[in-house]
Structure formats: C-alpha cells, structure tokens
Amino acid sequence: MSSFDTLANTFVIGDIHGCYHTLINLVAQLPQDANLIFVGDLCDKGLYSKDVIEFVINHNYLCVKGNHEHLYQKYIIDAVKKNIHSPWSSDKRYGGMQCIKSYKEDNELITKHLTWIEQLPTYIEIGQYFITHGFALEFYKHRDDATYYNDFLLNRYHSDTIEPKINEKIINIFGHCVFEEVQIGEKFFGIDTGCSYGGKLTAIELTTHTIYQEPMDSRDSNYQMRELRLKDFDVEQKSFEEIQNLSFDKDSFYSQFDIVSHEVLVAIVTKYRHQGRDELHRMQKKSLIFPKQLKRVLRELL
Secondary structure (H helix, E strand, O other): OOOOOOOOOEEEEOOOOOOHHHHHHHHOOOOOOOEEEEOOOOOOOOOOHHHHHHHHHHOOOEEOOOHHHHHHHHHHHHHHHOOOOOHHHHOHHHOHHHHHHHHOOOHHHHHHHHHHHHOOOOEEEEOOEEEEOOOOHHHHHHOOOHHHHHHHHHOOOOOOOOOOOOOOOOEEEEEEEEOOOOEEOOOEEEEEOOHHHOOEEEEEEOOOOOEEEEEOOOOOOOOOOOEEOOOOOOHHHOOHHHHHOOOOOOOOOOOOOOEEOHHHHHHHHHHHHHHHHHHHHHHHHOOOOOHHHHHHHHHHHO
16 A cells, blocks of 8 residues: 555656666656656666665655565575575576676675565556556455465566456556557556666656656666567578477577577477477476566467
8 A cells, every 4th residue: 555645746666677777767756856666677678777766765655565576585695695596596587697796795785674564565556547566457356365465576468368357447557568668558557668678768747647767777778688680590491300409508699698599489380380389398407498488478379
C-alpha cells in the first residue's frame, strides 16, 4: 500500500537495472517534490546497483519487489560471504556479477539493502492504479495470496497476449517486459523500455499519463547479450546432429554468443516439430536459452 493518498504529482518509474546516472537525469525532469514509485528491478546488469538502491532507500520512495530483487535476496549472502555461487552470481547474463561488484565488498551496506529488499511488497495500490513488477492484471483478485508470488514477479505481456477482461476498475502499471516504447492497453501500461540494454528509462505521471523518458547514460551499463541469429546459424542448412551439438563453450565455433535467439528456436521447432520441442528442453538444461524463451516458443507454436 502507498504511504500517501493523493495521485497528484505521483510518478511511476520503470526498471532501472543499476543505471544510476540515467535515473538521476530522469528525476531531474520531474518536480522536485514528486512522489516516486518504482516497479522493481533496481539492481543487476548495470554498473551501479548499490547506488540505485541507496538512492531509493534514502529518499524513502516506494518500490515493489522485482524478480532481480528476489535473486539478490536469495543468493547474495551465499555469493559474498560463503563463496557459494548460483547462475545469478556467476553467469554474466543474469547481471548479478555487476551488482556484487558495485558494492566493492561493503558487507555492511549489503546487509542494509538486503533487509530493505526482504520487506518489499509485491504490489502497491494507489487510487485505481495497481503497480506491480510483472504483468499482473489477471491476478488482481489474488493480490494478497502468497501462492501467486512468482506470478507477480515473473508474468509477462507479449504482443500476442490477449488482455484479460476483469470487472475491477484498475489500471496495472508494470515493468519486467522490455518494450521499445511504453506498451499501452485498455487497463495497463508496460513501462520497461530497456534502460540497461542501451534503451530508455521511463516515468509515467499518474493523473495525466504523461510520459517522461531519459536515454541510457553511457556510464551506466555495458551489458549485452549476443544472440545467435539465423544469419549466424541457418537452421535450414543444419543437420539435427549439428543442432544437438551446439555449444557456447570457449572452444566452440560459437563461443562469442551468449544466448540462442527466438527466431532460431522457432525455426528449430518449425522444421523438426516434436523432436525440435524436445531439443529446446535440452537447450534450456544446457543453459543455451532461458526458461522464459522456451515458454514463449511453446506457447506460440502449440
């Protein structure tokens, strides 16, 4: 719930992912006394996770928990104090490595931030606005049911998603899903515009729905995921054995890539059908793709 009762002068800010300078530049566009609410994913990928979290805490701004705060909460103590590593802290694609580095071994500050993250809510409701990290319009009636925790953090909106029809007069403002521009539906706004990927950081003013944006400051992030695309791996010209042997290991021909693209996955399933679907499951187990990619392809092609 919110700590203020008025919608006036209230702005919701999208996923920052450690892009501190970009955040400061965006906030400079807004009124000095603005009420700010954050949709989560303050940390990871960008170079200044510590600074972003400290800024939000020190100004007592409201924030919901994102999936990257969840990863921080779950894995950071193991990584920095016990040298026990998860994909979040050891695989550059998750962005946790950049987050840990930003603290420069300041364990006291890590503990402070962890305590703050642990108490973050999964939603904030102010007026008719329902503010979450993931796309949660369809879960509104379950907002206080802890069994829907993962849905509030991880559910996505895609271009082919049919907007749920609900009776409640609410507007869901969410992040998590990267769009080139703000995604607007009848009852939602998706405001993650890919800041840490070289995109923009977005704020939306609640009473007017005015959009404010700031391009990523080049100091903030060098994060990238190099996708293996069809121009690099033409599925039509590859045998199934070559697909099975695909690897990003350092000695592999494809070692410069980080992830298999959506278009390659679609081509594999289109060509090999059930055999191709089974291979995508194996690709996920080999960390060539993320679970969200597998889920998306299977949903589209069923």
